[in-house]
Amino acid sequence: YSGYYAWRGILDFSGTENSDTIMGLRKAYPELGKCLVFDLVPGSHVVLYELKNKRINWIWYVNSEEPEIKGKSVTMKVSRDMIEKMHKEAYKIWVPELARVMKETEEPFINVIYDCDPLEQVVWDNVVLIGDAAHPTTPHGVRSTNMSILDAVVLGECLKKWGSGNLVSAPKEFQSIRLPVVTKQVLHSRRMGRIKQGLPLPDRKTFDPMVASPDECLELQHKNMPFFSNAPVLADHV
Incomplete structure (x- = not known):
């Protein structure tokens, strides 16, 4: 919660x-x-x-x-x-x-509003979690649908690269590409929600929009989301 x-x-x-x-x-x-x-x-x-x-x-x-x-x-x-x-x-x-x-x-x-701590894996043999099943997130990154779409794109590219005869390597590569990305995005969205709601965080003072500095306000911009415009699609691009 x-x-x-x-x-x-x-x-x-x-x-x-x-x-x-x-x-x-x-x-x-x-x-x-x-x-x-x-x-x-x-x-x-x-x-x-x-x-x-x-x-x-x-x-x-x-x-x-x-x-x-x-x-x-x-x-x-x-x-x-x-x-x-x-x-x-x-x-x-x-x-x-x-x-x-x-x-x-x-x-x-x-x-x-719920999210989930990032999973350590999203692949088990030839079973692959994507979308909210893999990374339920709070809405403050405005990213949930985009994350799910990119999951599907990356999984498709990995399957295309390795072919239907290699259903071991494709999921493993998918996980190596997407897990670091979605982990950072879920945690960033959680952080943004807590800042905007004035809830405590261990590394900063409670946010108060009435007295916040310009730098504190800039931290809330959506473009600060990790991998905002450069999430990798294939391992060669990581």
């Missing part, structure tokens, strides 16, 4: 593009629609971005003891009382324009 969960929701504003809510949100966050937008306060942060078909996706991370989850899903159903409490907290923490978006969102829900 990461130490926090996320309130999530999607606001459909089709037909209300010129409403006070949407116009106010665009004024508060002028870059909305061009990129992921982050807003940070001490001990919490929110991510919002515009989707196709006039929708706003928002994610609000909340520090908490581990919630009790029924079944195997990390998505929790929420009661009306929980939603109303969330709305009240939103108006205390976030700008009114964002709090209004949260209040007008139908059926918000909670995702409990």
Whole structure:
């Protein structure tokens, strides 16, 4: 468990593009629609971005003891009382324009945030783990889908290189290429989440966006993700 969960929701504003809510949100966050937008306060942060078909996706991370989850899903159903409490907290923490978006969102829900310590291996004979089975990660690197796609690409290239007659060497090479990469990416994403949530880390002081230095803020940029643009595909490129 990461130490926090996320309130999530999607606001459909089709037909209300010129409403006070949407116009106010665009004024508060002028870059909305061009990129992921982050807003940070001490001990919490929110991510919002515009989707196709006039929708706003928002994610609000909340520090908490581990919630009790029924079944195997990390998505929790929420009661009306929980939603109303969330709305009240939103108006205390976030700008009114964002709090209004949260209040007008139908059926918000909670995702409990987990990851997994990096595995020591992802290959057993001719059994290969890829995607979230190999490296479940927190969302703060915005990398999970990319990691899974690259797993498939690298595995395909290794199988192509070694051929169907050598199903021992291909998985071994896949593991030698991908395991060092995804290990660093999982740990980096975990670190970014803890920094943004103001949670303790052994090698730095607790992050406070209200007094953070420019260098501390630069540390949060996504381009600092290990292998951000140069993850190897074949062993020759490692």
